[in-house]
Amino acid sequence: MQRALVLAAQGEGKTGANPVVGAVILDSRGAIIAEGFHAGGDHAEVVAIKNATSIPADATIVVTLEPCNHTGKTGPCVDAIIAAGIQKVVFAVQDPNPVAAGGRERLLTAGVAVIGGVLEEQARFVNRAWLSVIEHKRPLFIWKIAATLDGKTAAQDGSSKWITSAAAREYVSTLRRKSDAILVGTGTVLADNPELIPHDELNQKNPLRIVVGKREVPVSSKIFDDRAETLLWQNHDCDALASELATRGIKQVLVESGSTLGTALFNSGLIDEIILIQAPTLFGAGTPFIGEIGVNSISQRHDLELISYTQVGPDLLSHLRVKPTHSKAVS
Numbered sequence: 001m002q003r004a005l006v007l008a009a010q011g012e013g014k015t016g017a018n019p020v021v022g023a024v025i026l027d028s029r030g031a032i033i034a035e036g037f038h039a040g041g042d043h044a045e046v047v048a049i050k051n052a053t054s055i056p057a058d059a060t061i062v063v064t065l066e067p068c069n070h071t072g073k074t075g076p077c078v079d080a081i082i083a084a085g086i087q088k089v090v091f092a093v094q095d096p097n098p099v100a101a102g103g104r105e106r107l108l109t110a111g112v113a114v115i116g117g118v119l120e121e122q123a124r125f126v127n128r129a130w131l132s133v134i135e136h137k138r139p140l141f142i143w144k145i146a147a148t149l150d151g152k153t154a155a156q157d158g159s160s161k162w163i164t165s166a167a168a169r170e171y172v173s174t175l176r177r178k179s180d181a182i183l184v185g186t187g188t189v190l191a192d193n194p195e196l197i198p199h200d201e202l203n204q205k206n207p208l209r210i211v212v213g214k215r216e217v218p219v220s221s222k223i224f225d226d227r228a229e230t231l232l233w234q235n236h237d238c239d240a241l242a243s244e245l246a247t248r249g250i251k252q253v254l255v256e257s258g259s260t261l262g263t264a265l266f267n268s269g270l271i272d273e274i275i276l277i278q279a280p281t282l283f284g285a286g287t288p289f290i291g292e293i294g295v296n297s298i299s300q301r302h303d304l305e306l307i308s309y310t311q312v313g314p315d316l317l318s319h320l321r322v323k324p325t326h327s328k329a330v331s
Contacts, residue, residue: 001062001092001119007037007044008064008126012178014039014204017249019130021065023048025086028058043068045077049084060088064123066116067091067107070100078106088113092123096134129180129252132272138242139180142273143255143262144172145289149278152286153259160287161192164279167313172256173199175275179207179254181231181245185261186213195222196256208250212241212261238268263291266322274304274320277312 007022014020015038023044025033033055036047045067049055067077067089081089089112095101104114124131129140146164147153154160162169176182177198188194189211196209206228211217214234223230233241245253255262255271265271276289295301304320311317 001064001090001123003032003035004044004062004064005092005119005122005126007035008123011037011039011044013180013207016040016180017130017133017251019065019127021045021063021127023061023063025049025052025055026060026062027056028060033059041074043074043077046074046080049080049086052084055084055086057085057087059084059086060090061086062090062118064092065127066093066095066101067103068095068100069102069106072100076103076106078103078110081107082110082112086112088115090115090118092116092118092120093127093131096131133246133251137246138270139245139250139253140272141183141242141253141255141265141270142175142179142275143257143265143271144175144275144277145262146172146277147279147289148281148283148286150282150284151278151288151290152283153289154287155283156285158287163281164277164315165313168277168279168315168317170199171277171312171317176207176254177204179252180250181208181210181253183210183212183253183255183257185257186211186215186217187260188256188258189217189221189223190215191258193222194256195225195227197227207254208248210241210245210253212236212257236264238265238270242270259287259289259291262289263293266290267293271322273307273322274318276318276320278316278318280314280316 004022004024008020011020021038021044024035025048027033034048034052036044036051038044045063069076069078089107107114132140182196197206209223209228209230212233307319307321309318
């Protein structure tokens with residue numbers, strides 16, 4: 001299952017509104033026969049089956065999500081598993097989508113042994129953006145912040161490029177590629193004129209660009225080029241925006257806005273995770289990355305859960321989860 005989770009993560013940013021899924025086929029000794037992941041075409045189970053030279057009668061398929069029992073762009077994965085003669089299925093997360101659910105029952109009816117719930121927590125994390133849309137009717141919002149060690153995103157004179165390193169910017173480009181949409185405010189567009197495009201040149205659809213705010217943005221701005229679609233959201237109704245994005249099949253939104261919009265999204269309960277990249281430098285005075293969040297005493301503070309931390313070039317990267325008491329219940 002650990003290998004299947006690694007495979008599933010390779011599909012991030014490639015599956016549209018669908019989940020990321022990894023699958024591994026094993027023989028009776030536990031040796032890997034074939035593997036696959038969902039990348040926008042065939043589902044992971046079908047990819048793994050097609051990648052197998054042969055499948056013995058005692059084979060097991062290990063998959064990060066319960067095999068689907070639904071005909072959409074492709075046929076039901078359960079039918080492909082049964083047709084391949086696989087006798088045992090091990091999955092991590094039960095499919096919560098009522099349209100595709102029922103895979104376990106279909107397999108059991110066909111005489112296939114089924115075990116569910118293996119490494120479920122880890123698998124839910126890998127698929128948390130899709131699960132957010134299915135279970136909470138809104139995308140996962142991740143706020144990316146590049147700041148100094150003392151939490152400033154710009155110096156006192158307003159200058160901000162570049163606080164963090166080239167290595168950090170390459171990491172952000174990868175993060176953009178894994179996201180379905182990139183969100184900024186009109187202030188960021190007017191100040192920086194960003195492209196909001198991953199730096200790589202993959203033959204892949206670029207994320208939706210979202211600009212929030214009521215100020216007019218020049219038609220000559222880079223965000224209006226033909227490299228990606230751009231959505232202008234000219235009001236401050238964050239909940240309505242989240243609902244609109246869910247209907248568009250957007251699972252993960254990377255927020256790259258400044259302090260004003262980022263704080264507003266945080267206060268609205270839409271920020272689920274924060275990726276804070278801090279350069280080993282100090283500004284003292286300057287623009288803090290977050291504004292007023294209703295904390296008047298230490299007892300009112302917003303504690304975050306540390307998911308992971310690592311070094312990117314000379315910079316420190318902290319991946320943090322906003323606790324459910326503040327965010328709008330995303331697992």
